Amino acid sequence: MKVTRRTRSGTLQGPEPQMSLDYAIKTHANNAARQFGRDKDLGSLAGGKRADLVELSSDPFTVDSGKLTDQVKVLGT
Numbered sequence: 001m002k003v004t005r006r007t008r009s010g011t012l013q014g015p016e017p018q019m020s021l022d023y024a025i026k027t028h029a030n031n032a033a034r035q036f037g038r039d040k041d042l043g044s045l046a047g048g049k050r051a052d053l054v055e056l057s058s059d060p061f062t063v064d065s066g067k068l069t070d071q072v073k074v075l076g077t
Contacts, residue, residue: 002065020059021068053077 016054017029026044029052030063041049059074064071 006069021065025060 006012030039030043033039036042042052043049045051054074055076057075058071060068060072062068
């Protein structure tokens with residue numbers, strides 16, 4: 001499954017750069033931790049790191065990528 005960047009209004013930002021959903025999720029978590037200078041203890045699951053988890057309403061890998069934000073909601077962190 002490939003995903004793109006779509007704004008809340010529905011505008012597609014740069015339709016050419018696409019990536020796999022798996023890569024997008026990993027990149028989002030790792031890059032956020034890196035930007036805050038916390039990538040040694042946050043951003044990925046590994047021994048000795050703190051666990052940041054999110055509870056989703058459904059499995060993002062089982063829904064239509066075009067409706068990802070409509071069908072998968074954050075229930076908790």
